[in-house]
Amino acid sequence: MTALDLFDQINSAVLDLQGATLQTYGRSLRRLGQLLNHPDLFQINEGLTAGLNLEQFIEDGRKTGGSLVGSSVLQWPDDPKKQLGMQLLLVKHLAEDPQRAINLSHDFYYSGKKVISGIQTMTGQLIIPFVRDFKAYVRANGSTTVQLLAPPKSNKVFIVHGHDVAARESVARFLEKIGIDVVILHEQANQGRTIIEKIVANSDVGFAVVLLTPDDEGRSVGGDSLEPRARQNVLLELGYFIAKLGRGNVCALKKGRLEIPSDFAGVVWSVMDDNNGWKTELAKELKAADYPIDWNKVMG
Structure with missing residues (x-):
């Protein structure tokens, strides 16, 4: 085991996601999901997401859309803690199947005909602010220095x-x-x-x-x-x-x-x-x- 700052790796995954292409964004998104599922974050994550229903949240957002592409709006909870928890559930949901990011960005973060443009917009408006606020929350409520298994060394x-x-x-x-x-x-x-x-x-x-x-x-x-x-x-x-x-x-x-x-x-x-x-x-x-x-x- 090697002592590493978990958020250094999370920030690197987000940085890679910012510069990703349609062919590579999935790898960065999956890596981000793996880091957010780290055992040392389990207690924090459980506390943030208790009682939240992601499927209902997404469905309610889609109901707000009209005939215009990308007009749907996610209805975030007013409670900052519940909003952060819903963001956590959503990002982990996207990381489980990166194809979901294409669909979600089309519905809620539409940014022109290029698919990658929607993903980049979603990264800037959803994922980056989430990581910033999640980091602050963990530092205020838990430990930021965790033990990570060193990832396999690339050859x-x-x-x-x-x-x-x-x-x-x-x-x-x-x-x-x-x-x-x-x-x-x-x-x-x-x-x-x-x-x-x-x-x-x-x-x-x-x-x-x-x-x-x-x-x-x-x-x-x-x-x-x-x-x-x-x-x-x-x-x-x-x-x-x-x-x-x-x-x-x-x-x-x-x-x-x-x-x-x-x-x-x-x-x-x-x-x-x-x-x-x-x-x-x-x-x-x-x-x-x-x-x-x-x-x-x-x-x-």
């Missing part, structure tokens, strides 16, 4: 890279050699998504390797000379994965001479040297992050 590793194709391929082939599933963004299907949506959709990994290679040049205003820098997308994705996975699950490999962002100064990175010593360093980091490592494959 996937996301490679963040710039223009250095040779460096990217070298790291990818090494990881595949030692039995790791590699995720490289441009190799994944676009499905009409923006870049950040695509990153979020493919970030269900347990570890990220960030290649800091001197692909760009820049200087501060009034600076004397241009300095080699990593590409801006690499730095953005570095920050994203540190926030999502934690620093212990992100390894930065620095190749050549380049400027390191001031916010990242002091954080240890590994040098991607020509004698392949970086492979051992990367394997050590993966081992520390609970990835199974066969040292014969690393050294072979």
Whole structure:
């Protein structure tokens, strides 16, 4: 058992839901439901939902609708505690079968012809406010630090890279050699998504390797000379994965001479040297992050 803040994981599930597509929202919604059903929340949940009838609540809401699509309005209880309890029942109801989210958002959170738009509207108007208020309620009435079984470690590793194709391929082939599933963004299907949506959709990994290679040049205003820098997308994705996975699950490999962002100064990175010593360093980091490592494959 590992001591974790339950609401860190709930917030991560909601963040994933915010950036989800029609193909991925179900996974995030189910994860949110699993967290809300955690045994340490059982007593709190029982107290909030006692005496509430979700089916009747939804049926009463549907009766308010007219001929206009999306005109139905949910009739929330006036009592804040009962309202929070009904929100809890509703979110858990949706998580049990994500198809319900499509139907419910069409009836009560209609936002145009795109199905995902309705789900995103429902996330913003129902799920995010609920999580905020539920967190405050639990903190006032129970414990927020609970014991969670650590989720199974993903065998996937996301490679963040710039223009250095040779460096990217070298790291990818090494990881595949030692039995790791590699995720490289441009190799994944676009499905009409923006870049950040695509990153979020493919970030269900347990570890990220960030290649800091001197692909760009820049200087501060009034600076004397241009300095080699990593590409801006690499730095953005570095920050994203540190926030999502934690620093212990992100390894930065620095190749050549380049400027390191001031916010990242002091954080240890590994040098991607020509004698392949970086492979051992990367394997050590993966081992520390609970990835199974066969040292014969690393050294072979």
